[in-house]
Amino acid sequence: MSKQANRVDLARTSIVGCWSPLVGEPLDESQAVELARVFKAMGDPVRLRLLSLIASHSGGEACVCDLTDVFELTGPTISHHLKVLREAGLVTGERRGTWVYYRVLPESLGRLSDVLTPAAVTELSIPAPAQAVVGA
């Protein structure tokens, strides 16, 4: 039983939590570790572009096949980056038939944005970008 391991579920595997704004009071160790994990996920140009491609794609989701040809990188590498984004709670992936579709988790970016905002403009956040229900 060394190979043939885990049945991937492509859903997120992470982290949620509620963060207080960075500027209000010094954040403690555990908050920092959690938050840093998310920022680290965004601290790579390829992952940022992937995130942006997914977020700005029509229908709110993008197929991995579309994402792959944008870069001069191999499949495994793209797959790795998508996994990092998934584990950071930024995106989620779903297989439908032959292809796998990724979408940005609706609240993730808004919550991050709030953390960086001193006052907390918390109501506007994300205006729900249509969400494209595809299943069935």
Place this chain on the structure above:
Amino acid sequence: MSKQANRVDLARTSIVGCWSPLVGEPLDESQAVELARVFKAMGDPVRLRLLSLIASHSGGEACVCDLTDVFELTGPTISHHLKVLREAGLVTGERRGTWVYYRVLPESLGRLSDVLTPAAVTELSIPAPAQAVVGA
């Protein structure tokens, strides 16, 4: 002339640029590289706490001596992290007499927050937290 190099100026040494929201349209290579550098700077728990400590410190600035004892880390390490934050355009440092004071660059966090916001709520951004003019 191998040692005795550069006269540090502790001001920022970076990056500025104007980013478009992540969600609107896929960001291009150079935008991604630039933005990723900032997020990478925030992708470390220690640096995030440093940033938060500086931002939330009374007067809008914090002395390095205050920052150092918060962590179980040596001076060089803290100094290194502060340099990374500086080069990312997030903070700036100024020596006054014996001590060095860091403060968060006023627009930096607000701009980041905007990047993560789909619509662009761009007016509120940072309500200028007093700024504590200390010199003289």
Place this chain on the structure above:
DNA sequence: ACTCTGGATCGATGGACATCGATCCAAACA
């Protein structure tokens, strides 16, 4: 069942990075 194709996982590798001790510089004070 065999094949094909889209993607994920595994294992290896080269480069980046966090951390440290040693050193150096700058201001303050003797």
Place this chain on the structure above:
DNA sequence: TGTTTGGATCGATGTCCATCGATCCAGAGT
């Protein structure tokens, strides 16, 4: 001019990570 102290730089080291080729798994078609 020495001495002291706050911080930055240098150089070394161990770890993490981005990328790859090889392999494996899942659906779709034959």
